[in-house]
Amino acid sequence: MANPTDALLRYRPWRGNLRGPLNGSWAMARVALRLMFRRKLFWALYGLAALIFFFFFYGQYLVVWIQLQTANQTVSLAGLQVRAGDLTRFLDRLALNGSAHTFGNFIWFEGYIGMIVLALAGAVLVGNDFHHGSLPFYLAKPIGRWHYVLGKCLGAAAFVNLLTTIPALVLFVQAGLLYDWKSYYLEHGREFLGILGYGAILTVTLSLLLVATAVWVRRTVPLVMVWAGVFVLCRMLASFLVDGQRLDERWRLIDLWNDLYLVGLWCLGAEWDSVRPVDQPQPWEAAVVIGLVCAACLLYLRRRIQAVEIVQ
Amino acid sequence: MGQPPLIDLHGITRTFGAFTALHGVTLQLPPGRTGLLGPNGAGKSTLLKILMGLIEPTSGSGRVLDQPLGGDRDSAANWRLRRLIGFMPEAEALVPGLTGIEYVGLAGELYGMSRRQSQRRAHEVLGYLGLEEARYRNVEEYSAGMKQRVKLAQALIHDPPVLLLDEPTSGLDPAGRDALLNLVRELGTDHGKSVILSTHLLADVQAVCEQVVILAGGVVRGQGTVEELCARRADRFKLRVQGEVAKFRDDLLGEGVTVLADNGHGELRVAVPAGWSNLAFFKLAGCNDVVIRALVRDDETLEELFLRTVNA
Amino acid sequence: MSTSVRTNESVSATPPPIAKAPGWAVSGSPLTAHRSPLLLFEHVSKWYGPVLALNQVTLELTGGITGLVGANGAGKSTLIRLATGQTRPTVGRVTVGGIDAWDWRARLLVGYCPDHDAFYEDMSGREFVHTMARLCGYDRREARRRTEAVLDRVGMSDRADRKLRGYSKGMRQRVKLAQALLHDPDLLVLDEPLSGIDPVGRQEQLELFRSLAAQGKCLLISSHELEELEKLTNHVAVMARGRIAAVGTLQQIRDLMDDFPLSVRVDVDRPRDLARRLLDVPDVIGCDVGGEEGSVVVRATHPRRFYEAFGRLVVEEMIEVRRLEPLDDTAHAILGYLLGGSGKT
Numbered sequence: 001m002a003n004p005t006d007a008l009l010r011y012r013p014w015r016g017n018l019r020g021p022l023n024g025s026w027a028m029a030r031v032a033l034r035l036m037f038r039r040k041l042f043w044a045l046y047g048l049a050a051l052i053f054f055f056f057f058y059g060q061y062l063v064v065w066i067q068l069q070t071a072n073q074t075v076s077l078a079g080l081q082v083r084a085g086d087l088t089r090f091l092d093r094l095a096l097n098g099s100a101h102t103f104g105n106f107i108w109f110e111g112y113i114g115m116i117v118l119a120l121a122g123a124v125l126v127g128n129d130f131h132h133g134s135l136p137f138y139l140a141k142p143i144g145r146w147h148y149v150l151g152k153c154l155g156a157a158a159f160v161n162l163l164t165t166i167p168a169l170v171l172f173v174q175a176g177l178l179y180d181w182k183s184y185y186l187e188h189g190r191e192f193l194g195i196l197g198y199g200a201i202l203t204v205t206l207s208l209l210l211v212a213t214a215v216w217v218r219r220t221v222p223l224v225m226v227w228a229g230v231f232v233l234c235r236m237l238a239s240f241l242v243d244g245q246r247l248d249e250r251w252r253l254i255d256l257w258n259d260l261y262l263v264g265l266w267c268l269g270a271e272w273d274s275v276r277p278v279d280q281p282q283p284w285e286a287a288v289v290i291g292l293v294c295a296a297c298l299l300y301l302r303r304r305i306q307a308v309e310i311v312q
Numbered sequence: 313m314g315q316p317p318l319i320d321l322h323g324i325t326r327t328f329g330a331f332t333a334l335h336g337v338t339l340q341l342p343p344g345r346t347g348l349l350g351p352n353g354a355g356k357s358t359l360l361k362i363l364m365g366l367i368e369p370t371s372g373s374g375r376v377l378d379q380p381l382g383g384d385r386d387s388a389a390n391w392r393l394r395r396l397i398g399f400m401p402e403a404e405a406l407v408p409g410l411t412g413i414e415y416v417g418l419a420g421e422l423y424g425m426s427r428r429q430s431q432r433r434a435h436e437v438l439g440y441l442g443l444e445e446a447r448y449r450n451v452e453e454y455s456a457g458m459k460q461r462v463k464l465a466q467a468l469i470h471d472p473p474v475l476l477l478d479e480p481t482s483g484l485d486p487a488g489r490d491a492l493l494n495l496v497r498e499l500g501t502d503h504g505k506s507v508i509l510s511t512h513l514l515a516d517v518q519a520v521c522e523q524v525v526i527l528a529g530g531v532v533r534g535q536g537t538v539e540e541l542c543a544r545r546a547d548r549f550k551l552r553v554q555g556e557v558a559k560f561r562d563d564l565l566g567e568g569v570t571v572l573a574d575n576g577h578g579e580l581r582v583a584v585p586a587g588w589s590n591l592a593f594f595k596l597a598g599c600n601d602v603v604i605r606a607l608v609r610d611d612e613t614l615e616e617l618f619l620r621t622v623n624a
Numbered sequence: 625m626s627t628s629v630r631t632n633e634s635v636s637a638t639p640p641p642i643a644k645a646p647g648w649a650v651s652g653s654p655l656t657a658h659r660s661p662l663l664l665f666e667h668v669s670k671w672y673g674p675v676l677a678l679n680q681v682t683l684e685l686t687g688g689i690t691g692l693v694g695a696n697g698a699g700k701s702t703l704i705r706l707a708t709g710q711t712r713p714t715v716g717r718v719t720v721g722g723i724d725a726w727d728w729r730a731r732l733l734v735g736y737c738p739d740h741d742a743f744y745e746d747m748s749g750r751e752f753v754h755t756m757a758r759l760c761g762y763d764r765r766e767a768r769r770r771t772e773a774v775l776d777r778v779g780m781s782d783r784a785d786r787k788l789r790g791y792s793k794g795m796r797q798r799v800k801l802a803q804a805l806l807h808d809p810d811l812l813v814l815d816e817p818l819s820g821i822d823p824v825g826r827q828e829q830l831e832l833f834r835s836l837a838a839q840g841k842c843l844l845i846s847s848h849e850l851e852e853l854e855k856l857t858n859h860v861a862v863m864a865r866g867r868i869a870a871v872g873t874l875q876q877i878r879d880l881m882d883d884f885p886l887s888v889r890v891d892v893d894r895p896r897d898l899a900r901r902l903l904d905v906p907d908v909i910g911c912d913v914g915g916e917e918g919s920v921v922v923r924a925t926h927p928r929r930f931y932e933a934f935g936r937l938v939v940e941e942m943i944e945v946r947r948l949e950p951l952d953d954t955a956h957a958i959l960g961y962l963l964g965g966s967g968k969t
Contacts, residue, residue, distance in 0.1 A: 011440045011503055014433055014471035018395055018424030027421035035409045124409060133403035137466065140364060140399040141422040144386035351822040352792045456696055482820065485695040485848050486959055512822045515851050554875070554928070577858045577873070590945050594938040603931045605875075607948040618823050 021143035025151035028138075032155025033162075036121050049113045053167045056106050057174060059096040064178045098175030098184065100270035103195050106171060107164045108261055111202050114163040115257075118156060118210050119227040126152050126214035127223065145305045149211060156207035165199030194268030201263055205256075205290055212297035215304050231257050242279060249279035256293065259286035316378045318343045318474065318506045319363065323372035324381075326358055333358040335530045336372065341508075343377075343473075345500040347517030348510040350527035351622055356510055359527065360476065363508075364397055365390030377473060395423060398467030402479040405463060412438060412447040412454070412462055419466035430469070437465045441495065457488035464495070475499065475507045481516055493519045514614045524614070528622045542617050548572070548610035551580045551593065555602035563596045581610055660722035661686045662733070662811050662842045663707055668716035670702055677702040678713070679866040685811070685844060689837050691853040692846040693955060694863035695963055700846050703863065707813055707844065708736045720811060735804030739816040741796050749784035749791070749799045750775065756803040774802045778832060794825035801832070812836065814845045818852050830856055850955040860955060862962055869962050878927065878953040884961050885909055885923045886930070891947035895920040898943065905933045921951065 036042065074081040095101040129135050138148050172192060176184040185192075209230075217223050238255035241247045252258055258280075265275060266283035319341040326334045333355045350356045361367045363376055366385050374381040379393045407415055413434050420430030438447045441461045446454065451462060460480060467475060477496065481489040497520045499505045509521055517524055518538065526534040534541055553560060557578055561571055564582065573581040590607060597604045612620075663685040670678040678699045694700050705711050706718045709725040718725040721733045743752060753775060757767035775781045778798040788799070797817055804812060817833075818826055833856055837843055847853050853860070858873045870877045878886070892898050899911040899920045907930040912921040924930035927950075938945055952961070 011499070012436060013503070016425065016429055018470065019426070020424065021391065023424050023426075024422040027418055027427070031407070031410065031414070031418050034414075038409065128408060132406070132408065133401075134405055134407050136399070136401035136403050137405040137407065137419070138422065139366070140394065140397075140401065141419070142391035142394040142424065143422060144391075146386065349823075351824045352794065479820075486693075486850060486956055487695055487963060489848070490960075512820065512826075513849070514823060554931075591938065591942060594935050594945070597935055598939050603928060604935055604948065605927075605931050606950055607945060609947065615823055619827065622824060 018142075021147040022150075024141060024143045025147045025154060028148070028151025029154035029158055032125050032152065033158055035124055036117070036155075036159055039121065039124070042117050042121065045113055045117050049110055049163055052106070052109050052113070053171075056096065056102070056171055060098065060102070060171065060175055060178060063096045098172075098179060098188065098191075100191050100194060100265065100268035101274065102175070103168050103171065103191060104198065104261065104265050104268055104270060107168050107195070107198050107202065107264060110164045110167065111160070111206075111260070112257070114160050114202075115206060115227070115231060117163075118159070118206060119224045120220065122210050122214040122223045122227075123218060123220040125155060126211055127218035127220075130215065131218050149301055149305065152211050153207040156210050157203045160203045160206050161199060164202055165195060168195045168199065190269040194264070197267030198260075198264030201267075201290065202260055205260060205294055208294050208297040208301075212300050215301060250281050250285065252279075253281050253285060253289050256289070259289050262286040263290060315343055316375075317341060318346070318508075319374065319376055321372065321374035321381075324359075324362060324369045324374055325371045326355075326362065326367065327370050333530055334362075334369075337527075337530070337532055339525065339532055339535065341523070341525070341535075343504075343506040344523060345497070345507045345521045346509070347521035347524040348508055348527065349512075349514070349517065349524055349618055354527045354622075355530040356527055360478065360510060364399060364476065365393040395470065396472055397474045397476050398470070398472040400460075400463050400467045400475070400477045400480055402482060404459075406451045406459065408450070408452040410451060411449060412443055412451055412465075415451050415462065416465045416469055420469040423470040425470060433469055434465070437468050438462075441465050441468075442491075456483045457485075457491070460484060460488070460492055461495075464492070468499075473505060475505055477507065477509050477511075479511050479513075480509070481511070481513060489516070496520050514618060518614055526618060526621045533624065534617070534621045538614055538617075542612040542614065544609075544611050546609070547586075547588075548581065548583050549590075549593075550606070550608045550610045551582060551604065552606035553578045553580065553597065553602050553604055555597075556600055557602065560596060560600045560602045563600060567592060567596070578605075660719070662721055663844065664717075664719045665703075665706070666717045666719075668706065668713040668718055670706065670711070671714045676866055678706070681716075681866075681868050683861060683868060683871065685842055687840070687842045688859060689833065689843045689845065689857035691857055691860040691955075692844060692863065693848075693850060693853065693860055693959055694869075698863040699866040700863055701815070702866075704736075704813055704815055704844075704846060707811075708734055732807060733810050735807070735809035735812045737797075737800045737804045737812065737814040737817060739819070741800070743788045743796070743799070745789040746787060748787055749780060749795070749802075752788060752799060753784070753802050753806070757806050760807050770806050774805045777805060778802045779828065793820040794822065794829075797821060797825075797829065805836075810841060812841055812843045814843065814847075816847055817845060818847055818849050826852060850959065854955050862959060864963055874953065874955055874958060878958055881958070881961060882925065884952070885925045886927045886953065887951040888922045888924065888930075889915075889919055889947065889949045889951055890922060890945060891916075891919045892943055892945055893918070901937060901941065902934075905930065905937065907933065919947070927953075 037046075074083050076082075095105065129138065139145065143151075169192075172188075172195060176188070213223055213226050217226060235255045235257060238252045238258065241251040242249055262275070262280060262283050263286050317340050319339060321337055321339045324334055324337040325332065337355075337359065348356055348359070358367070362369055362374075362381060365381065365383075368382050368384070376393060377396055379396060380389065381393070383389050407418065410418065413431070416434040416438060417427075417430045420433055421427060425433065435447070438444060441464060443458060443461055443465065446458060451459070454462060460483070464477075464480070467477075475496075480496065481492055484492065493516060496507060496509070500507045500520070507520070509517060511517060521538075523535070523537050524541065525532060555578075557574075557580075561574065561580070564571060568585040569588070570583045571580055572583055573579075593604060593607060596602075661684045663683070665681050665683040668678055668681045669676070681699075681703065683703075692700055692703065702711075706713055707720070707725060709720075709727075709730055712718075712726050720730040723730040723733070725734075744755075747755070750771060754767055754771045757770050758764070760767075762770060772781070775784050778801050780795065780798050780802065783795065784799075788796070791799070801814075801817070804814075814833075818829060821829065830852065833843060833845070845853065845856070854874070858875070859871075860874060860877070861871045862869045862877070870880070872880075890898065895913050895918055899913055899922075902908050902911055902920075902922055905924075907924045907926045908922055909925060910923040912923075915921055922930075934948075937943070951957075
């Protein structure tokens with residue numbers, strides 16, 4: 001191991017300014033992002049997310065083009081003459097027209113993919129620290145325990161934002177360019193704020209939920225099971241109870257994903273009647289549920305962080 | 313000398329409910345290499361946590377290099393304390409998925425270094441520790457010796473004046489152990505760092521440390537250099553002989569020598585009467601066709617000192 | 625690495641020195657009457673895919689305590705796995721008391737104390753050992769009797785009711801040893817039994833091993849803690865790169881290492897005079913007086929002859945020797961030389 005050059009390349013001292021603990025939180029967030037994008041397994045999901053984005057992107061363009069240019073012309077399809085407008089009717093449901101629902105739906109889809117990735121990556125990001133013994137590494141540094149939690153949350157938050165808010169903003173800009181941009185941006189300012197709002201709520205809730213669950217269960221499979229329980233089973237249960245059994249619409253509140261969607265739509269300023277399916281609870285009720293979930297996560301984290309030992 | 317003492321503790325007590333881990337520990341250590349020894353449950357880990365500002369003493373006060381102890385673990389004062397100390401934990405403490413250079417770089421940023429500085433310094437430190445070729449590989453792929461060195465690297469990155477090492481040679485084979493201990497000793501002698509080595513391996517302490525502190529039952533039972541503490545026994549010798557040991561032993565007894573121990577493969581510990589000359593050993597050996605392979609004065613070893621101190 | 629150490633063939637043919645000293649009485653077990661070695665490796669090689677873990681290993685153990693030392697990755701864990709019957713050799717045979725190690729009957733003769741803990745952390749120590757006893761095939765009463773006997777043997781009777789989760793390293797070691805002793809095996813294989821234990825606990829463990837050996841059991845201890853191993857036994861097997869580099873007592877191994885002359889430190893009143901006289905001794909190849917005050921470091925080949933000559937010289941010249949200390953014949957130094965180091969820390 002030792003050779004003559006080693007003796008010459010000796011240890012050099014270092015003097016410099018040391019910044020505060022937020023520097024550390026930011027570094028942790030960057031490392032978390034790097035770890036998530038490094039896993040080749042997730043690239044399939046990232047591909048799917050990109051696919052959805054491009055679908056929306058070109059879909060918006062296509063819809064505008066058809067409406068303005070070729071709605072009444074016919075297109076030859078397998079020998080029959082079909083009106084272009086009829087062909088693209090399915091796109092109307094998706095509301096690819098730069099309205100609140102466009103962005104709401106987009107964020108909904110992308111968010112769902114982000115949620116899946118976080119479930120799979122959560123153990124890598126946070127759980128490993130507990131069962132691998134990496135906590136002494138973090139907590140022996142001049143950072144507070146909440147800076148540690150902040151660092152992890154920032155990482156998850158940055159990821160969710162990359163997947164939802166930023167592409168949605170791109171779509172917003174595109175929509176304006178396709179329609180009359182001067183009037184579009186001014187009239188649809190509410191949508192702009194709504195994108196930021198929906199994104200923010202998703203970000204905060206998902207990151208807190210991720211960090212709390214990962215601290216609780218630590219390994220991938222139980223984490224995926226818990227998240228599947230919250231985001232898939234509860235959805236199915238809510239739909240069964242309200243649509244199937246015709247119970248009060250407030251039962252839909254147990255579906256966290258739907259609650260996030262409702263609050264997001266409220267931020268975006270969508271008309272209440274256009275929300276599908278019908279019988280939804282009020283946005284403020286959904287907001288209360290989300291608030292409770294976040295508070296529960298924070299309290300749990302507080303309790304767990306107190307009890308951390310780093311020297312045996 | 314004008315240098316502040318490394319550790320200056322007065323009456324540090326720490327209780328956990330009904331259990332007292334440390335009873336009024338008063339300790340002054342000069343800068344240098346110190347070994348911290350003690351059986352399990354002696355309060356060593358509690359003392360280390362207090363030194364790093366991770367828990368508050370219940371009563372008493374202290375300073376580490378002029379930085380006072382005490383206060384909430386998340387306070388800025390304790391961050392200042394941790395910036396002075398580089399801690400190498402006993403636990404695994406790695407972040408899987410990161411390469412060596414990224415891991416050490418993250419450590420640097422957690423200490424508060426800027427990203428550039430941290431990267432540059434990480435390359436330097438890894439080069440010094442002999443991990444130059446392996447720095448772009450993932451840390452979980454490293455061998456045991458490399459893992460310990462990368463943990464040392466993350467403790468050194470911000471060039472702290474004090475290094476706190478918790479069982480640094482655990483899991484290492486003899487060659488790896490020697491290499492690591494050489495590095496630690498060099499950091500102490502050539503680069504003026506103070507080292508506190510907490511370990512169960514007394515041989516490590518003997519190889520690296522100038523001083524030892526023996527902690528047992530929450531109290532400091534002994535402190536000083538090994539020479540000061542170990543009793544000199546001028547009338548006791550350790551002999552290693554080869555040949556017909558039984559007759560040799562009988563002749564020794566005849567000369568007034570007491571055989572204190574005989575391990576069955578020719579190693580004897582003897583106590584000689586006053587006025588004894590070692591020449592007699594060789595004469596008796598010559599008569600009995602026995603070859604003396606070693607003759608050393610049987611001073612108290614560090615291990616005997618430890619057992620004596622702890623069992624007092 | 626060209627040391628002229630005679631390997632497997634000649635050195636391992638020497639059986640370990642047993643029973644010369646009091647306290648090492650051989651038990652009256654029927655096995656020793658069979659005269660087959662307790663553990664025998666015959667030209668064993670083991671591959672894991674393309675990786676060669678063991679290369680033509682021949683080893684024979686009949687009793688006493690044998691240390692297994694070597695660098696990480698030298699093949700020690702593979703050797704242990706083969707001895708405990710967890711895997712089969714690709715080439716060659718491993719037998720325990722004459723029975724092939726893979727055969728379940730061989731497991732009756734072997735007690736294994738692994739280096740990781742694989743406990744059910746929710747159980748108490750007593751429950752765990754009792755469960756292991758039941759797994760051995762004993763009925764409930766017999767299992768309980770054996771559990772108590774074995775817990776008493778390792779000194780855990782009073783502390784065994786706490787949950788395993790809260791145990792210190794030393795206590796865990798004892799529980800592992802207890803479960804290995806349940807069926808009273810003749811061969812005990814211990815992997816890193818002393819790691820992580822404080823010096824007080826280590827003394828107790830060493831005492832326990834000595835008493836087990838005194839009972840007539842054969843112990844194979846793999847450890848990195850060479851100083852502790854040296855206190856326990858003189859007989860070691862050194863492994864390097866999948867081969868047994870040397871087997872025998874430390875003294876035998878050191879004496880065989882012709883490439884590395886012995887360094888001996890001698891403290892006398894007039895070191896230079898002694899140095900001059902020593903240079904007349906044929907085995908001495910050099911004397912160093914530049915070191916500590918009043919001492920001379922002698923380098924010599926053929927250690928035994930040198931010591932004899934030295935003894936005669938001392939008696940003839942009436943020299944008062946304050947210290948005679950070989951500097952590089954500890955297990956640590958020998959391992960260092962064998963693995964290509966300098967033997968010095």
